[in-house]
Amino acid sequence: MGFQIDLTSLILPDQMADCRRVAVLPPGTRHTEWQGWADVVVTGVEPGVALSQPHLWRSVLSGQVLDPASLNTFWYELTHGAYGTVQRAKGIFDVADGRSLYFDFVAGLAETTYLELNLPLWCNGRPDRFSGIEVVGEALDQEAIAEIIKACCLEDHVIAYYQQQLRESVGEGIGSRE
Amino acid sequence: MKIAVMSCIHGNYEALNAVLSDVDNHNVDKIYCLGDLVGYGPHPNAVVEMIRALDIPTCQGCWDEDIVEGLNACECSYPSVLAEKRGKLAHEWTNQIIHPEVREYLAQLPLSLRDDNLCFVHGSPHNQHEYLLPEVDAFVAMERVLATGADILFCGHTHVPYVRSLNEGQLQIRVKSTGKLAEDMSFSAPLKRIVNAGSVGEPRHGRPNATYVIYDTNDDQITLREVEYDYQKTCAAIIEKGLPPIFAWRLARGMEFAERADDPTHVCER
Numbered sequence A: 001m002g003f004q005i006d007l008t009s010l011i012l013p014d015q016m017a018d019c020r021r022v023a024v025l026p027p028g029t030r031h032t033e034w035q036g037w038a039d040v041v042v043t044g045v046e047p048g049v050a051l052s053q054p055h056l057w058r059s060v061l062s063g064q065v066l067d068p069a070s071l072n073t074f075w076y077e078l079t080h081g082a083y084g085t086v087q088r089a090k091g092i093f094d095v096a097d098g099r100s101l102y103f104d105f106v107a108g109l110a111e112t113t114y115l116e117l118n119l120p121l122w123c124n125g126r127p128d129r130f131s132g133i134e135v136v137g138e139a140l141d142q143e144a145i146a147e148i149i150k151a152c153c154l155e156d157h158v159i160a161y162y163q164q165q166l167r168e169s170v171g172e173g174i175g176s177r178e
Numbered sequence B: 001m002k003i004a005v006m007s008c009i010h011g012n013y014e015a016l017n018a019v020l021s022d023v024d025n026h027n028v029d030k031i032y033c034l035g036d037l038v039g040y041g042p043h044p045n046a047v048v049e050m051i052r053a054l055d056i057p058t059c060q061g062c063w064d065e066d067i068v069e070g071l072n073a074c075e076c077s078y079p080s081v082l083a084e085k086r087g088k089l090a091h092e093w094t095n096q097i098i099h100p101e102v103r104e105y106l107a108q109l110p111l112s113l114r115d116d117n118l119c120f121v122h123g124s125p126h127n128q129h130e131y132l133l134p135e136v137d138a139f140v141a142m143e144r145v146l147a148t149g150a151d152i153l154f155c156g157h158t159h160v161p162y163v164r165s166l167n168e169g170q171l172q173i174r175v176k177s178t179g180k181l182a183e184d185m186s187f188s189a190p191l192k193r194i195v196n197a198g199s200v201g202e203p204r205h206g207r208p209n210a211t212y213v214i215y216d217t218n219d220d221q222i223t224l225r226e227v228e229y230d231y232q233k234t235c236a237a238i239i240e241k242g243l244p245p246i247f248a249w250r251l252a253r254g255m256e257f258a259e260r261a262d263d264p265t266h267v268c269e270r
């Protein structure tokens, strides 16, 4: 859980009463509200980038479909400091070929590529499922980030064009199996 | 004779100055420029004025053409939707601040230049927008050089410098036209070279340094030059002039902003 979460808001459902609260904290964390809240404290790895004034920026993108090549450029720039220092970034994005992709970045850890989520290809209209982005960092140029994401998003007629192709190729796939 | 060849200055006056000083230090007899004087960078007018003042023979680049004719680049020029939007921003900005006489100068630039057995073009002999990447099929590459009748084809546009030797070899082709029997032909192609001069003002080789080439006709040597310059000055000017700050960020890292075709074999039909 991130630093932005209000601990008093964490109310567990009754049927989950038989559980333990586990907090994963950076090395050297002492006397914080987390210690009081958790039953077990696990010491995690040192953050790759220390932030003096951590800031969280997030945006829900559900319904948006992104151009994959633009998304790659954006993700590279974001995680290499073009829009401020980034310690952690996560995103779920719907892309033009119908897939839902999961991006995960931790400063200081080996670069990871995206993961394809095990969800059906979305090939009819704007996706009615969650997508969004969350960035933890410092001195983030939120306006620029939002603007770039907007520039990566496809317009309705482009989405329709890709989905038409997608439906055709999926249709062919079914046909050839018969 | 020593010939310096430069390309893709893209309005980066600082980089151009540094390259010209480096050229001065190498007793060069003649300079050729392969175009893209404007686009992306903050000083398009100053760059063109300098090239004109030094009377450097220059051929027209894709950006020079677009500033004269209006945006004409085929979508293949842009690797992504984002790159296309950024390219358009740069185009609009340049289009607004460019002086009328600069536009006139860009309009009259030739598409290719010849000097004895050397040919100079921006992208390829077919088109300013076509990318002759080093991995282009050898047959296509050879065809492009043979089309010029020259022994060395100098080009730019990809922003990454390289020298490619197309060794002499036997080419077999089969010509089949409708209603006729296929005809086999074979001919031997002599040694040809493609030399890409890289980019002065918008490099894409992972470092901010400007690149250009020197060709020495006496010993037939080609030297790729990489020149450091005060790129921070250009970055500051990009931001000060109101161009997108991401252009400065990418320039400082030797990452081009937009121009690149994803498919190296794609032949632009325009």
Ligand SMILES: [Zn+2]
Pocket (backbone or CB within 6 Å): B008, B010, B036, B061, B157, B158, B159, B259
């Ligand atoms: Zn160029």
Ligand SMILES: [Zn+2]
Pocket (backbone or CB within 6 Å): B036, B061, B062, B063, B122, B128, B157, B259
């Ligand atoms: Zn070009």
